[in-house]
Amino acid sequence: MVWVWRRSLVDQDSAKKKLSLVLRLLGFVALVIALCRPYLKQEINDLHVVYLVDSSQSIDPASLSDAQQWIDDSRRKQGPNDSSDIFIFGTKVRKMTSAQLKQFSEQAIAGTTESGFRSATPISKALLSMRTVFPTNKAKRLVILTDARNTGALSADALETLSDEGVGVVYHVLDPLQKPEVAVASLTPSTDFAYQG
Numbered sequence: 001m002v003w004v005w006r007r008s009l010v011d012q013d014s015a016k017k018k019l020s021l022v023l024r025l026l027g028f029v030a031l032v033i034a035l036c037r038p039y040l041k042q043e044i045n046d047l048h049v050v051y052l053v054d055s056s057q058s059i060d061p062a063s064l065s066d067a068q069q070w071i072d073d074s075r076r077k078q079g080p081n082d083s084s085d086i087f088i089f090g091t092k093v094r095k096m097t098s099a100q101l102k103q104f105s106e107q108a109i110a111g112t113t114e115s116g117f118r119s120a121t122p123i124s125k126a127l128l129s130m131r132t133v134f135p136t137n138k139a140k141r142l143v144i145l146t147d148a149r150n151t152g153a154l155s156a157d158a159l160e161t162l163s164d165e166g167v168g169v170v171y172h173v174l175d176p177l178q179k180p181e182v183a184v185a186s187l188t189p190s191t192d193f194a195y196q197g
Contacts, residue, residue, distance in 0.1 A: 048138040049074075049084040050130055053101065054146035054174060055108070056090050056121040063174040064105035067145045070172065072098055074143070085133060089126035090117040121146070127158040131165060140167040147176040 051071050055064060075084055075098075086096050088104065096104065107113045123146065134140040142162065162169055 045079070046081040046138045047079065047083075047141060048135055049078070049082065049141045049143060050133055051084065051086045052093075052126060052130060052142060052144045052146075053086065053088045054090075054121060054123075054144070055088040055104065055113075055118055057115075057118045058121065058176055059147055060175045060177050061105065061108035061111075063147075064108050065102070067172075067174055068098060068101045068105055070145070071101070083135070083138065087126075087130070087133075089121075089123075091120045091122070092117065093126050093129050124155040124158040127155055127162060127169075131162065131167070134167065140165075141170065142167050143170045143172060145172045145174050147174050 051074075053064070053067050053071075071086060078084065086098060086101055088094050088096055088101065104113065108118075123144075127142070127144075130142055159169055
C-alpha cells in the first residue's frame with residue numbers, strides 16, 4: 001500500500017506537475033511582494049490641524065484671548081471631515097478645549113495662572129511632542145501660535161523632523177508682552193542688623 005502511494009506521487013500526469021509548479025511560483029512571487037511592503041498611494045483631502053499655543057510669560061495675556069478667538073474662527077472654516085486639537089505649552093505641553101483656553105487666557109490676564117508653567121518656552125520640545133497626536137488617515141498640519149522667543153534648544157532640527165514625517169508647519173505670530181516687566185536690579189538693606197519679628 002505504501003509502495004503504491006509513493007509511486008502515485010512520482011507518476012502524476014504532466015498537467016498536475018505544471019499546475020503544481022505554477023502554484024509554487026505564484027506563492028514565491030506573493031511572498032516577495034509581501035516582503036516589499038507595497039502600498040497604494042492615494043490623495044487625502046481630510047485634514048487634522050493641531051494648534052500649538054505659546055503660553056509663556058513673554059506672551060501678552062490679551063494675546064492668548066485673541067489666539068483663542070482666532071482658533072475658533074479657523075476651526076469654523078474647516079471641512080466636514082477635518083478635525084483639530086488645541087495644545088498650550090510653557091514648561092510642559094497641555095491639551096485643552098477652546099473653553100479651557102479661554103479660561104486660561106482670563107486667568108493670565110488676571111495674573112492667577114500657574115507661574116511655574118509659564119516660566120519657559122522650550123519650542124523644540126513642544127514641537128517634537130506633537131509628532132504622536134496626528135491620526136494616520138489624514139493630512140497633518142501644525143499651527144504654532146507664538147512670539148518666537150525660544151528659551152530652549154533651537155527648533156530647526158525639530159522642524160526638519162516634522163517635515164520628514166509629512167507635517168506641514170504654519171506660524172501665527174502672537175504679540176509679546178506689552179507692559180514692561182519689573183526686575184530687582186539690586187537690594188540694599190537699610191541696616192546691618194536684623195531683629196526677630
